[in-house]
Amino acid sequence: MSWETVIGLETHVQLSTKTKLFSRASTAFGASPNTNVNLIDCGLPGVLPSVNKEAFYKAIRFGMAIGAHINQTSIFDRKNYFYADLPKGYQITQMDLPIVLGGSIEILTDDSTKTINITRAHLEEDAGKSIHDEFDGFSAIDLNRAGTPLLEIVSEPEISSAKEAVAYMKAMHQLVTYLDVSDGNMAQGSLRCDANVSIRKRGDSELGIRTEIKNINSFKFIEKAINFEIKRQIKVLESGKKVTQETRLYDSAKDETRPMRSKEFANDYRYFPEPDLLPVVISDDEMQKIKDEFPELPTEKEIRYQKEYGLSSYDAQIIASSKSMADFFESSLSGVKNYSLLANWLIGEISAYLNKELIEIHESKLNPENIAMLINRIDDQTISGKIGKSIFEEMCIYGSSPDQIIESKGLKQITDDDSIEKVVDEVIRNNSEQVQGYKSGKEKLFGFFVGQVMKKTQGKANPQTVNKILKEKLKK
Amino acid sequence: MSIQFKSITELNELLDNKAISVSELTQESIQLAKKYDELNCFVTLNEENSSKKASSIDRDKKNTSLLSGIPLAQKDLFCTKGLRTTCSSKILSNFIPPYSATVVEKLEDAGSITIGKTNMDEFAMGSSNETSFFGSVHNPWKKGFVPGGSSGGSAAAVAAGIVPAATGTDTGGSIRQPAAHCGITGLKPTYGRISRWGMIAFASSLDQAGPLARSAEDCAILLNSMSGYDSKDTTSLNSDVPNFLENINQSIKGKKIGIIKEFDLSGLDTEVQKRFDESKKAYENLGAEFIEVSLPNISASVPTYYSIAPAECSSNLSRYDGVRFGHRAENTDDLNDLYIKSRSEGFGDEVKRRILIGTYALSSGYYDAYYKKAQQVRRLIKNDFDQVFKSIDLLMTPTSPNSAFKFESKGTQNPVELYLEDLFTISSNLAGLPAISIPHGQVHSLPVGLQLIGNFLREDLLLNAAHVFQQNSDFHNAKPNLENFK
Numbered sequence: 001m002s003w004e005t006v007i008g009l010e011t012h013v014q015l016s017t018k019t020k021l022f023s024r025a026s027t028a029f030g031a032s033p034n035t036n037v038n039l040i041d042c043g044l045p046g047v048l049p050s051v052n053k054e055a056f057y058k059a060i061r062f063g064m065a066i067g068a069h070i071n072q073t074s075i076f077d078r079k080n081y082f083y084a085d086l087p088k089g090y091q092i093t094q095m096d097l098p099i100v101l102g103g104s105i106e107i108l109t110d111d112s113t114k115t116i117n118i119t120r121a122h123l124e125e126d127a128g129k130s131i132h133d134e135f136d137g138f139s140a141i142d143l144n145r146a147g148t149p150l151l152e153i154v155s156e157p158e159i160s161s162a163k164e165a166v167a168y169m170k171a172m173h174q175l176v177t178y179l180d181v182s183d184g185n186m187a188q189g190s191l192r193c194d195a196n197v198s199i200r201k202r203g204d205s206e207l208g209i210r211t212e213i214k215n216i217n218s219f220k221f222i223e224k225a226i227n228f229e230i231k232r233q234i235k236v237l238e239s240g241k242k243v244t245q246e247t248r249l250y251d252s253a254k255d256e257t258r259p260m261r262s263k264e265f266a267n268d269y270r271y272f273p274e275p276d277l278l279p280v281v282i283s284d285d286e287m288q289k290i291k292d293e294f295p296e297l298p299t300e301k302e303i304r305y306q307k308e309y310g311l312s313s314y315d316a317q318i319i320a321s322s323k324s325m326a327d328f329f330e331s332s333l334s335g336v337k338n339y340s341l342l343a344n345w346l347i348g349e350i351s352a353y354l355n356k357e358l359i360e361i362h363e364s365k366l367n368p369e370n371i372a373m374l375i376n377r378i379d380d381q382t383i384s385g386k387i388g389k390s391i392f393e394e395m396c397i398y399g400s401s402p403d404q405i406i407e408s409k410g411l412k413q414i415t416d417d418d419s420i421e422k423v424v425d426e427v428i429r430n431n432s433e434q435v436q437g438y439k440s441g442k443e444k445l446f447g448f449f450v451g452q453v454m455k456k457t458q459g460k461a462n463p464q465t466v467n468k469i470l471k472e473k474l475k476k
Numbered sequence: 477m478s479i480q481f482k483s484i485t486e487l488n489e490l491l492d493n494k495a496i497s498v499s500e501l502t503q504e505s506i507q508l509a510k511k512y513d514e515l516n517c518f519v520t521l522n523e524e525n526s527s528k529k530a531s532s533i534d535r536d537k538k539n540t541s542l543l544s545g546i547p548l549a550q551k552d553l554f555c556t557k558g559l560r561t562t563c564s565s566k567i568l569s570n571f572i573p574p575y576s577a578t579v580v581e582k583l584e585d586a587g588s589i590t591i592g593k594t595n596m597d598e599f600a601m602g603s604s605n606e607t608s609f610f611g612s613v614h615n616p617w618k619k620g621f622v623p624g625g626s627s628g629g630s631a632a633a634v635a636a637g638i639v640p641a642a643t644g645t646d647t648g649g650s651i652r653q654p655a656a657h658c659g660i661t662g663l664k665p666t667y668g669r670i671s672r673w674g675m676i677a678f679a680s681s682l683d684q685a686g687p688l689a690r691s692a693e694d695c696a697i698l699l700n701s702m703s704g705y706d707s708k709d710t711t712s713l714n715s716d717v718p719n720f721l722e723n724i725n726q727s728i729k730g731k732k733i734g735i736i737k738e739f740d741l742s743g744l745d746t747e748v749q750k751r752f753d754e755s756k757k758a759y760e761n762l763g764a765e766f767i768e769v770s771l772p773n774i775s776a777s778v779p780t781y782y783s784i785a786p787a788e789c790s791s792n793l794s795r796y797d798g799v800r801f802g803h804r805a806e807n808t809d810d811l812n813d814l815y816i817k818s819r820s821e822g823f824g825d826e827v828k829r830r831i832l833i834g835t836y837a838l839s840s841g842y843y844d845a846y847y848k849k850a851q852q853v854r855r856l857i858k859n860d861f862d863q864v865f866k867s868i869d870l871l872m873t874p875t876s877p878n879s880a881f882k883f884e885s886k887g888t889q890n891p892v893e894l895y896l897e898d899l900f901t902i903s904s905n906l907a908g909l910p911a912i913s914i915p916h917g918q919v920h921s922l923p924v925g926l927q928l929i930g931n932f933l934r935e936d937l938l939l940n941a942a943h944v945f946q947q948n949s950d951f952h953n954a955k956p957n958l959e960n961f962k
Contacts, residue, residue, distance in 0.1 A: 044800075045561070045573070045677075046554075268839055271843075272787060272791070272838055278710055
């Protein structure tokens, strides 16, 4: 029997605001437990929330980018449930009037594109963190994360494979980082998703019974968790049983999903409008300001890079596809004459290094000034491309400037004809056998002579000059 | 010289004339609180800090504000930094807030001295002050009788002359009804007039702080300091605050006062009716005109209130879970057990009842029938008020259907009996309108109150109308005989 998979994703994007959604406490990641917490975040008696408009602006920017309808008047609701890391006993979220309605996102799979429609995106506060394994016999609560603004983006059930789900999350990552809506850091939980997965017979119009896999936070796990779940559900259906509607957790260590305790999802959340907050109204002026300050998106950058800097469409696309790469490219541009060389380096050496280290460019020791300097030194033939690579390795480790490295190691390219001629003469003198061979037609030996010259100059001789002089001398 | 029963204005005169120092005044106020300990007005006294502040005011001799050096009592649901704040509940019986409510801050910044925290119905849920974990408060006019609630401790402390004024909160009548039962003046301002920051929530969309004092004039003095927009409470109103003393003496000649047709007084105690008719006459003599008006939906106020208030309370009180502050049960098995035991031990019966009612009203399947419907009716009630205030200036009703009653005589079998205490007061909370209760005589030797309801943000007119009434009557000067409480 042929089965069809239907997936809808709920993506939680942590907005990169400086302070929390309803308090002025910092949202910085990695602070000691319970230090980024104020009266509001720990839900003391008598405290009241007040809205951080910056979160709204970011949510609206996202909505505009996906062509959604923006509710300029939006209200908050309370979602009531008890948990130790939920200080007020309710989460402030948006139920009936979310800030963003509709819109769509393009995803790229196997070289074809597909449009995934977005149902809605709403603002809500994150909960704190419960720590169960650090204190013997006790659970601990860290409220640093409590109140951090989240944008929950709900897709229509239009994703039909784990691969597409990953493509969707990658598109989401690109979008939210480009829009400066979120830092997109998945390892720190800034971007995570719940996947609603169901299976039906191909051709059926009704959806099958779905399960929800909670809190998946890497592209790899999204693919693995969904694929496991698809296989599991098919197995259940093929054995003639029914899929149970439930919430499941993905265990990456065992590579499996398993049901969460039923207590945790059998909640009646008793939603009702948050009486401590008035409806939030975004004025037309504010909307216009967001439009005016709209950041350039990848496709726009791609076109501009080709037009303004003469990059190939391939180079332009690769650089524009990552926000941090594009930012780096743009900051390196000033002072660089050879844009293509810069692009080649970004796509080649630099990307290779970053991929090997599994880091983003802003997390490395490289900075635009130093890379620009390196490109210029190669371009003006102070160094050869080969020497450039060895300098680059050093830059990656120590973050030092190329000029410093060139200076301290004496790597400056030898370009004057006299010096090179002396070396060439020496090589010809010492290898008369090979000279004979070359002159009798073994032209392949030319490379040998170049190698010898380079060896004697520790690679510093300008290759073009070496070629030119060698050819002249060997003719005689 | 005794400072008992003195008004703020009178105390100011004594301070100005150096007839008494701030320290002496504060000391005496605290001594009175101790002397009438049996009234049970106070949950916590602020002895040490208030005498410190008093002597610093004496030293600086900066007596610029009308509240400078004046002893006040704060209802025990206003957070006071470093001073225990219990909401008269076991669950907060050990809670010392790290911050002060905006109301407390503003009053203290004006120079007033918080001598203590007053007893109340637990989490402000009640109309008799009998739901307090710290025991009932006696009505200073009659031992064994309730002072009203929920701001019963504040009302009794003012009525007994311990402090000239106190703060209260009013969600369905909790300032006005105890003011009426204790023979003092109490004002519930427009919703949003005063910041709710630091005021422990019962029902967020209805709660409003306000003053209780011996006269409308003293209420105006407090309101001047308490009012104003607060960025920490985004539901507070960003509108101008007038000086409420400025026009308080104006004539009310030609003012139109509405009598609500739907409130049939004929079913009430004839004495209550009589007092009402006498006051009507008094206002006519002051030049006011009376008009009968109709508020067709007002009879739905009590059920509407008892759907919305418990719903909000059920959510607001979720934070009392024993995890971060307040009472935590011992010997619990797991998180759920911790919740159940801490909350079962920490909350009293009335609070539990309202949490249950509210949880039910918000449950899926019932939300539309109760909470949502109640909000729709609330809108209709508000529209009714908007309509009548197009043609009148004020509305007038008795504050309460009766005078104070005996301990444990109401609501013990049927809680609804006690809910009806709020019949006349609840609608102004639902509509967010200001209302004042002023004493206007006695019924069965106990004081009763007259309620005036004003249009949106018209506290000035309420205080004006109350003040001219008090200028022409002596009811607000009546003092209870406290012999029995020594």
